[in-house]
Amino acid sequence: MLVKVLEFFKNLPPKKCVQCGKEIEEQHECYGNTCPDCLNVTCHQ
Ligand SMILES: [Zn+2]
Numbered sequence: 420m421l422v423k424v425l426e427f428f429k430n431l432p433p434k435k436c437v438q439c440g441k442e443i444e445e446q447h448e449c450y451g452n453t454c455p456d457c458l459n460v461t462c463h464q
Pocket residue numbers: 436437438439440441453454455456457458
């Protein structure tokens with residue numbers, strides 16, 4: 420059963436930042452498709 424759960428998560432496409440392509444681990448809605456790093460850069464500009 421545990422293996423099946425792991426395979427299930429493997430099949431899920433990792434959420435990637437649209438700016439740098441870095442995988443986003445946090446799933447806060449405010450991040451959207453941008454990682455916190457790129458989001459901070461955008462906010463400062
Ligand atoms: Zn990024």
